[in-house]
Amino acid sequence: MPVLRVKELRDMSxxxxxxxxxxxxxxxxxxxxxxxAGGTVESPARIRELRKAIARILTIEKExxxxxxxxxxxxxxKAKTKTKTKEKKK
Numbered sequence: 001m002p003v004l005r006v007k008e009l010r011d012m013s014x015x016x017x018x019x020x021x022x023x024x025x026x027x028x029x030x031x032x033x034x035x036x037a038g039g040t041v042e043s044p045a046r047i048r049e050l051r052k053a054i055a056r057i058l059t060i061e062k063e064x065x066x067x068x069x070x071x072x073x074x075x076x077x078k079a080k081t082k083t084k085t086k087e088k089k090k
Contacts, residue, residue, distance in 0.1 A: 004049050004053045010061050021057045 009017060028050040031041055041047070 003008060003049060006056060006060070009057060014061070014064065017057050017061060021054060024054050028054070071075070 004020070009020075012020070028047065031047055034041055038072070
């Protein structure tokens with residue numbers, strides 16, 4: 001399974017990202033269980049890759065949730081600075 005790119009994740013819908021997240025978590029649990037049972041894994045680097053992919057998905061989900069809030073705060077901040085500069089000019 002290839003590495004997930006950030007651009008690909010951002011282009012996915014939230015539902016697709018959630019499905020992908022569950023798939024990756026399931027695979028990670030399976031690999032960790034194999035190791036704990038005393039087995040060997042074909043590619044130990046795959047565990048690190050899975051953990052990073054899961055973190056990327058969670059980060060993008062958090063960004064998408066907080067994105068509308070940030071734009072509102074920026075608008076409020078700009079409005080406050082405009083009124084302060086007008087007051088200073090008087």
